[in-house]
Amino acid sequence: NLDLNNIQGDILSGFPKKTETFYFFQILDPTKFRKDLHDFVPIIKTVAQVLKDREEIDKHRKKKDPSGRKPPTIPLVGVNIAFSHLGFTKLGIDDTKLIDQANQGTSTGFLDGQRKDAQSLGDRGAVQGTDFVPDWDEEFKQDIHGVLNIAGDSHAIVDRKVQLIEQCFKVGTKDATIKKVTSIRGDTRPGDQDGHEHFGYLDGISNPAIIGFDKNPPPGPAPVRAGVILLGQDGDLRKDQRDPWQVDGSFLAFRLLFQRVPEFDEFVFANRLQLPGLSDKEGADLFGARLVGRWKSGAPLDLSPFFDDPDLARDESRRNNFHFSAERNFQKLCPFAAHIRKTLPRADLEENGISIEKNRIMRRGIQFGPEVTRRERQNKKTEHGRGLLFACYQSNLSTGFQFIQKSWANNPNFPPFEQTPETPGLDPIIGQNGQDDRGPVSGVNPNTPSITVALKEEWVVSRGGEYFFSPSIKALKETIGL
Numbered sequence: 001n002l003d004l005n006n007i008q009g010d011i012l013s014g015f016p017k018k019t020e021t022f023y024f025f026q027i028l029d030p031t032k033f034r035k036d037l038h039d040f041v042p043i044i045k046t047v048a049q050v051l052k053d054r055e056e057i058d059k060h061r062k063k064k065d066p067s068g069r070k071p072p073t074i075p076l077v078g079v080n081i082a083f084s085h086l087g088f089t090k091l092g093i094d095d096t097k098l099i100d101q102a103n104q105g106t107s108t109g110f111l112d113g114q115r116k117d118a119q120s121l122g123d124r125g126a127v128q129g130t131d132f133v134p135d136w137d138e139e140f141k142q143d144i145h146g147v148l149n150i151a152g153d154s155h156a157i158v159d160r161k162v163q164l165i166e167q168c169f170k171v172g173t174k175d176a177t178i179k180k181v182t183s184i185r186g187d188t189r190p191g192d193q194d195g196h197e198h199f200g201y202l203d204g205i206s207n208p209a210i211i212g213f214d215k216n217p218p219p220g221p222a223p224v225r226a227g228v229i230l231l232g233q234d235g236d237l238r239k240d241q242r243d244p245w246q247v248d249g250s251f252l253a254f255r256l257l258f259q260r261v262p263e264f265d266e267f268v269f270a271n272r273l274q275l276p277g278l279s280d281k282e283g284a285d286l287f288g289a290r291l292v293g294r295w296k297s298g299a300p301l302d303l304s305p306f307f308d309d310p311d312l313a314r315d316e317s318r319r320n321n322f323h324f325s326a327e328r329n330f331q332k333l334c335p336f337a338a339h340i341r342k343t344l345p346r347a348d349l350e351e352n353g354i355s356i357e358k359n360r361i362m363r364r365g366i367q368f369g370p371e372v373t374r375r376e377r378q379n380k381k382t383e384h385g386r387g388l389l390f391a392c393y394q395s396n397l398s399t400g401f402q403f404i405q406k407s408w409a410n411n412p413n414f415p416p417f418e419q420t421p422e423t424p425g426l427d428p429i430i431g432q433n434g435q436d437d438r439g440p441v442s443g444v445n446p447n448t449p450s451i452t453v454a455l456k457e458e459w460v461v462s463r464g465g466e467y468f469f470s471p472s473i474k475a476l477k478e479t480i481g482l
């Protein structure tokens with residue numbers, strides 16, 4: 001029995017959006033900020049409100065437009081807020097119970113912040129003195145106390161909301177209670193690439209269904225308990241060790257990920273599979289699909305290993321209903337290292353008696369940056385910044401985002417070697433080790449899985465990020481706000 005009026009909307013329902021601004025800020029005067037926050041809370045969209053918005057949108061879409069033109073956009077906008085450990089410290093709020101399994105001893109999690117975690121996430125950087133300094137954008141090397149995310153249908157409506165929020169916190173006046181560190185605008189891609197990330201693959205297909213919340217989830221991986229995403233609920237590994245105000249909140253892992261698209265395309269074409277009956281383009285499409293585990297359309301290799309199947313990709317009842325079970329120890333259909341097999345190994349672990357419930361995350365990212373230009377395509381070289389504003393929610397960072405990135409994507413021996421005839425290699429999409437040489441990846445050729453290709457410099461480059469906590473409405477009103 002979740003209180004949908006108490007949970008911030010993006011966590012469970014995901015804001016409907018064409019554009020989203022992430023606004024990173026520092027708190028100036030803690031007491032005054034806490035008062036302003038009180039007035040700001042009504043602007044926040046809860047899960048209950050986002051569900052209503054979605055109903056509106058559905059109704060709107062079904063309406064026949066007599067002019068035959070596209071129906072106008074609907075002026076709906078969603079706002080959420082989350083704080084870093086530095087933010088809670090500035091506010092004088094005790095967040096010591098916002099720890100998880102890994103947050104003991106010397107390991108880094110919410111309380112240490114992401115910058116200290118960058119080296120162990122495999123980000124590029126250099127050791128200076130005793131510190132590792134990641135190659136991040138300057139903004140993310142500053143202290144960030146919190147983030148607002150504002151999502152909607154158009155820039156105009158999102159920008160208006162940002163203005164309203166700035167008024168609320170008196171930004172730009174002598175009484176300002178927050179200061180902007182940076183804001184980043186994300187946009188879904190145009191035309192038929194809507195919903196596709198910059199490499200061209202359909203995204204946003206597979207997120208965990210929540211027991212008791214998602215009424216009729218399409219068939220696929222087992223639904224999870226609410227506590228996998230929300231603190232203090234059944235399924236949170238530290239359910240009984242949370243402070244009451246932390247219940248119904250969720251950790252938000254944010255990553256600023258640039259994508260080197262022309263370079264990725266060049267690699268895929270150079271390594272295209274030359275199999276009987278396949279054109280160069282089809283060979284490249286198959287090779288690319290084997291790096292991701294899905295075709296650009298979204299159809300999974302586990303169900304359609306040799307040819308794309310757009311009908312399957314559109315069919316919500318089939319496109320996530322696979323488990324890699326037919327080939328638990330093999331990689332003919334889908335490589336072990338393929339991005340979606342690394343980040344959700346399904347039967348690879350479950351059929352060995354290992355639950356993956358605790359490793360599920362709710363992904364809520366959006367693309368940023370322009371489309372690839374003709375010049376970039378011709379020169380096979382990125383000239384404009386573009387990529388993914390990666391964001392995901394979970395009740396434990398150490399079993400969620402951190403575990404997926406460090407123990408699976410960055411680990412060449414996962415799934416474990418004992419089970420597999422070949423060493424899998426790093427996740428070709430997000431796997432990283434801080435070096436130019438990312439090692440060999442196997443399984444790229446369906447006929448001879450032992451053939452490997454060498455992964456060099458990453459195509460997904462991390463240039464910033466932070467760990468935040470997205471509190472419940474009650475906590476915002478009674479504990480954080482004054």
Ligand code: N7H
Binds near residue numbers: 198339387
């Ligand atoms: Fe990934 N991509 O285009 O290749 N991702 N991802 N991801 N990702 C997924 O199933 C991509 C990133 C997960 O349940 C799809 O919805 C890119 C990070 C998880 O089967 C595609 C970037 C992390 C899943 C991409 C990126 C993850 C998933 C298929 C960076 C966590 C669901 C669409 C720029 C550490 C797996 C779908 C499942 C799916 C891509 C980042 C995790 C196409 C380009 C950093 C858990």
